[in-house]
Amino acid sequence: MAIYTVTLDGVAYEADTIDTLEQWTAEGRLTADTVITDTGTGIKFTVAEHPQLRTRLPQRVAPTVPLPPNLGGGYGQAQQQRPQAYTPPSQSYNAGTLTAANKLPAGICGIILNCLGVHKFILGYTTEGLIMLFGSLLTCGAALPIFAIIGFIEGIIYLTKSDEEFIETYVKRKKGWF
Numbered sequence: 001m002a003i004y005t006v007t008l009d010g011v012a013y014e015a016d017t018i019d020t021l022e023q024w025t026a027e028g029r030l031t032a033d034t035v036i037t038d039t040g041t042g043i044k045f046t047v048a049e050h051p052q053l054r055t056r057l058p059q060r061v062a063p064t065v066p067l068p069p070n071l072g073g074g075y076g077q078a079q080q081q082r083p084q085a086y087t088p089p090s091q092s093y094n095a096g097t098l099t100a101a102n103k104l105p106a107g108i109c110g111i112i113l114n115c116l117g118v119h120k121f122i123l124g125y126t127t128e129g130l131i132m133l134f135g136s137l138l139t140c141g142a143a144l145p146i147f148a149i150i151g152f153i154e155g156i157i158y159l160t161k162s163d164e165e166f167i168e169t170y171v172k173r174k175k176g177w178f
Helices: 017-028 100-112 116-124 127-137 145-159 164-172
Strands: 004-010 011-014 035-038 044-045 063-064 081-083
Touching: 011 017, 017 063, 100 116, 100 145, 100 164, 116 127, 116 145, 127 145
Parallel strands: none
Antiparallel strands: 004 011, 004 035, 035 044, 063 081
16 A cells, blocks of 8 residues: 655645545645655655646636727627636745845945945935935035944944845845844
């Protein structure tokens, strides 16, 4: 008797028959790309690769979009609808152009051009950059020492963080100050 192992969310589940796997697939617990291991042979396969399980995958129905009204017809005619291709939602994180590669230029600009807020613009924090720039210029230099200290400290913080910490703090959580 074959025993199949499925790992979902870090937990391994065992099924003793294909029928159990079919039921799990029909219930939506397994997706097309779920990897299943036959513990007897060590063979790994996905739900989509197995002929019995593939038939149990939920069928996706394409959404429909109404066509523009028929200009030659009269009032009250039923509108036709055409099927639209299904596009699955993206599950990956898109950080855009801001990566750990921005850490070095932002850190150096924070140390050297501290009161101008250039390091904020490099990280995509336009509002914070404008606050530092105009705060330094419009106060006739009165706030310049404060923004210089802030920029210097932030430059050092950027350079001392690991790439993972930098991405977590300034890319994902979008922390604007310090």
